[in-house]
Amino acid sequence: MASNVIVTEANFITPSEPTPNHILRLSTLDSKLFACFIYEYLFIYEPLHGVDQDAITENVKAALSLALVPYYPLAGKVQVQNESPGLEVECSGQGILFIRAAASTCTTSEFDSAPRHIMQWKRFLSLQVTDVLSGAPPVVMQLTWLHDGGAALAVGFNHCLIDGTGSAQFLNSSAGLPRWTRARAEADLEPSLIRPNPDRAS
Structure with a gap:
């Protein structure tokens, strides 16, 4: 089904403000290799008459940029700490990867039932959130x-940086994505999961 997905745009979305x-x-737990797994969401939106795809795409990107202000660690780069074996995130506004694509033959009706094999849907997230320690972004959205004017919105997160609850909060605050509207909310970052290091803060 997804073999005809063609990427038309790929760029980094950065926070809208400094x-x-x-x-x-x-944390020690989140620094373990078994915590660096990928989990993904796939949202399907029914076609709406007269939708301006370019305008909607820009609104989604703008909403992400707004949400990355309070959730700025998601726009950072995960790396190994110099002084200890744990992981850290360098908050430098690298951004999250946003991909726009088109599926010339796939329609929303094809998502009414589960695929025969999960790999059929993998092309809807073209760049997997794989090795963050090699510089891959911890968040990717496609x-x-x-073909019928509907849309598939896929989001991949690396668990070492944000868990399921946190990612749901991020998606909710980053737009009213199901309504294609811009929104903004304060982040609720759990200090036991993402802990600042005062000695290295700048």
């Missing part, structure tokens, strides 16, 4: 416009 530039140390 954010703190410092190092945040991850908006794929379908």
Whole structure:
């Protein structure tokens, strides 16, 4: 089904305002390799008559940029700490990867039932959130416009930086994404999961 997905745009979305530039140390648990797994969401939106796909795409990007102000660690770079074996995130506003794509034959009706094999849907997230320690972004979002005017919105997160509850909060605050509207909310970062290192803050 997804073999015809063609990427038409890929760029980094950065916070809409200046954010703190410092190092945040991850907890011991989140620094373990088994915590660096990927989990993904896939949202399907029914076609609406007269939708301006370009305008909607820009609104989604703008909403992400707004949400990355309070959730700025998601726009950072995960790396190994110099002084200890744990992980840290360098909050430098690198941004999250946004991909726009088009599926010339796929329609929303094809998502009414589960695929015969989960790999059928993998192309809706073209760049997997894989090795964050090699510089890959910890968050990737792909908006794929379908043949009937509907859309598939896929989001991938690396668990070392944010868990399921946190990612749901981020998605809710980053737009009213199901309504294609811009929104903004304060982040609720759990200090036991993302802990600043005062000695290295700048």
